[in-house]
Amino acid sequence: MTYRNGAFVVDTRGERARVAQVIDSLGQQAHLRAPGGGEEWKALFSDLRLATREERERATRWPQMKRSPFDCQECSKDMAAYQEALESGNNFRTASALVRQRTHWRLEHGL
Numbered sequence: 001m002t003y004r005n006g007a008f009v010v011d012t013r014g015e016r017a018r019v020a021q022v023i024d025s026l027g028q029q030a031h032l033r034a035p036g037g038g039e040e041w042k043a044l045f046s047d048l049r050l051a052t053r054e055e056r057e058r059a060t061r062w063p064q065m066k067r068s069p070f071d072c073q074e075c076s077k078d079m080a081a082y083q084e085a086l087e088s089g090n091n092f093r094t095a096s097a098l099v100r101q102r103t104h105w106r107l108e109h110g111l
């Protein structure tokens with residue numbers, strides 16, 4: 001069982017299963033990255049399972065994340081707009097930006 005690049009998986013080794021995104025693979029080994037960037041590591045596909053929808057949502061909880069786990073211009077634009085609205089202190093604009101981002105994630109990225 002292998003997973004495509006971009007898939008959300010769970011590394012089942014260790015005491016605490018970790019959610020990760022597949023960024024590359026070679027043979028039976030997957031190159032993983034923590035959702036939203038940061039730590040990268042490798043694991044065998046046999047140590048991975050597909051993340052549940054809930055695990056995926058928890059791992060990509062937004063707006064705590066500073067950048068999108070997707071290589072997507074629209075995401076970057078939406079997140080910048082959200083940050084700007086947040087800093088302006090305008091609650092309506094902030095909520096609108098959040099809704100726009102979430103809708104985009106659901107429609108475009110299946111989250």
Ligand SMILES: [Zn+2]
Nearest residue numbers: 070072074075
């Ligand atoms: Zn996007």
